[in-house]
Amino acid sequence: MTTITPHTATDAPVDLGAPLRAVDLHRAAAPLPVLVSPAVRDRVERGREYLRTVSADDDRPVYGVKTGFGALIAFAGRAEDADQCDNTLAHLGAGQGPDLPADVVRAALLVRTWSLAQGVSGVSAHVVDGLAAMFATTFAPAVPRHGSVGASGDLIPLAYAAQALRGRGHAYVDGERAPAAEALRRTGLGPLALDGRDALALVNGTSVTTAATALALDRVRAAHRAAQDLTCLLVDLLGADPGFLDPRLISAYGHPGATAVADRMRAALAGVVPSGERPLQEPYSIRCAPQLLGAAEDALRYVDGVVSADLAGVSDNPLFFPADDVVAHGGNFFGQPAAFAADVLALVTASLGNLVERQLDLLVDPARNTGLPPMLAAGPGRQHGLQGVQLATTAFVAEIRRAAAPASTQSLPTNLHNQDVVPFGTQAALRACEVAELLRLLCGSLALGLRQAVHVGGRRPTAPRCAALLDALADAIRPVDPDRPLDADVRLAADLVTGGRR
Known part of the structure; x- marks a missing residue:
């Protein structure tokens, strides 16, 4: 976890x-x-x-x-x-x-x-x-x-x-x-x-591009791990059956990222006891989580490789090689690898953000949350629970989607056509950093909802690792009862589940 x-x-x-x-x-x-x-x-x-x-x-x-x-x-x-x-x-x-x-x-x-x-x-x-x-x-x-x-x-x-x-x-x-x-x-x-x-x-x-891509990667990875943990906590709180993580099922899917994610989620859910009150097949935001999170893992491994190569490489022009008596003029300052990688990060961020937002939507909906009150309000009507938080998450997802258009395909000639193709990697990398923060806040919003769910009647997690995560959230964040501004609580929850990575 x-x-x-x-x-x-x-x-x-x-x-x-x-x-x-x-x-x-x-x-x-x-x-x-x-x-x-x-x-x-x-x-x-x-x-x-x-x-x-x-x-x-x-x-x-x-x-x-x-x-x-x-x-x-x-x-x-x-x-x-x-x-x-x-x-x-x-x-x-x-x-x-x-x-x-x-x-x-x-x-x-x-x-x-x-x-x-x-x-x-x-x-x-x-x-x-x-x-x-x-x-x-x-x-x-x-x-x-x-x-x-x-x-x-x-x-x-x-x-x-x-x-x-x-x-x-x-x-x-x-x-x-x-x-x-x-x-x-x-x-x-x-x-x-x-x-x-x-x-x-x-x-x-291209040191700004490389650095921003590396920082964004680390932040998205922290949120990716948090999304796995929060999905497991959601499964346990709802009493869902973890059969969608069956190793035979995931192995047949054939993707290494899904295998790695499912292995981690099964470990987090070790000891879980399904309630028997959920439908045979959960909504896709639960049932397909290992496939979605696994695809994100495969994409993040690609970005890992690009960042590692960038950090190990020399970006400059010209380069001087005294032993060979060579001054080499070329294009090692062209940030195309990081441009592609940062665009991939933005796409991963958009998909992870959508998953987390949909899971929060499921959690606050009494038609799908096994009978918990609407918006997880302690007294619906007199109180509003997570209603404002859910509105904010909708805005976060929309902002991430708006920013997810690839920058690396936007080449424009400049500099009297000396730079007749350009990668726009800096825009991609800085944008990836910015949307990673919104993803972190989405994770904090879901974490706050899961903490509140137990307060308003949700069951205590049966898997020890899920219970430990809930206890950490409950120790740090008091229940939403009565209503209060929750912006600081969302940030605190985000810090807790992402290890403080901003």
């Missing part, structure tokens, strides 16, 4: 010489030690020295070092390194909208730091050191929500992050928004000095 203890991080540093893990991105929301080992610094310095060598050769073109950017590559860039940095970043200050959540920004910068630390981006070693130092503080650049197409990197959002690290624009310290220069002073950091290649390497990757 779902753990009810909020996620806690270890104090172990993130080693830039080791694989980057999704859990590290969550840890980056708070001060976090990041280790730049001698081996990491050595490979970064080797890449930087190679950049100096090829830059000194007039016959070796290097994008962004001697040239303009994007569609203006045919024109010479600025001669001075500091000017070339300004040339890179200033024109990208075109983002709009509210600031991204600080946890997304810091996670994105951890992804960016790890990529740069692989030594093939030609950055200065002090850039990696400066980024690592930032993570030991609460500093978070203020980055606008809108402006990236997820190709040639998350240019605009990462440019705002780079400018904040230079002391320009705005940033957050301990959650307070301030001018970036002041935020640097308050955290004991100095402005990060960048040349043209450093600046381009900071922005020329």
Whole structure:
């Protein structure tokens, strides 16, 4: 069943010489030690020295070092390194909208730091050191929500992050928004000095897309587990027969995700005693739950693979390979894999949200809930129970559905047709984060309903693990009797059943 203890991080540093893990991105929301080992610094310095060598050769073109950017590559860039940095970043200050959540920004910068630390981006070693130092503080650049197409990197959002690290624009310290220069002073950091290649390497990757997809995946997975647990609790409270989880039945279905989900649900329902008062076949929101949740599991495993590959890969252009004397110009900044994966997350979220909402609808309906009062009201008419909560869940599902249209199919040419196809992965990933929160609230709403159902006459669960989940909810949330605003209760229930993952 779902753990009810909020996620806690270890104090172990993130080693830039080791694989980057999704859990590290969550840890980056708070001060976090990041280790730049001698081996990491050595490979970064080797890449930087190679950049100096090829830059000194007039016959070796290097994008962004001697040239303009994007569609203006045919024109010479600025001669001075500091000017070339300004040339890179200033024109990208075109983002709009509210600031991204600080946890997304810091996670994105951890992804960016790890990529740069692989030594093939030609950055200065002090850039990696400066980024690592930032993570030991609460500093978070203020980055606008809108402006990236997820190709040639998350240019605009990462440019705002780079400018904040230079002391320009705005940033957050301990959650307070301030001018970036002041935020640097308050955290004991100095402005990060960048040349043209450093600046381009900071922005020329899809780190916002990757980080947001990874965070969204973790949140949807937490809700997916919660949906399994809540389905089991619903089955037990109603006295339904768990025969729809029969291992022979599920094995014949042939899908590995359904097998894994059904195994977990059978374990949660171990010891359940059906009441014998339910129909032979339950509504699909119960009977087909392992098939729906199993398909979601298969889809989430696909997203797992994309996120793992993104976290293990270098997103930048060009890349420098000193051992082979090669400067490789290409498209490793193209966020198509994460765009597809984040769109899949949104589709999974919509289906899970619909399932959870339909289960709450079943629970509050006296025609289908084995005789419990309408809306689970302790005194129908004088009280309204879960009526307001159900209205809100209807709105949540509608909002998730509206947002579930794929972003990855919306390519538009831009940048004088230099970027003639783009993945829009940033939009897909940020949208996946946002709808994951609505799914979490849907799970909290159902959990609140299940807690209330026992108060108004539902039976106590007979499976020990279901009973333990109900007791945890009952210990934290008092019955709805009399009516009261339930917004905070929904959030608390969501925290309990998802392990606090937001």
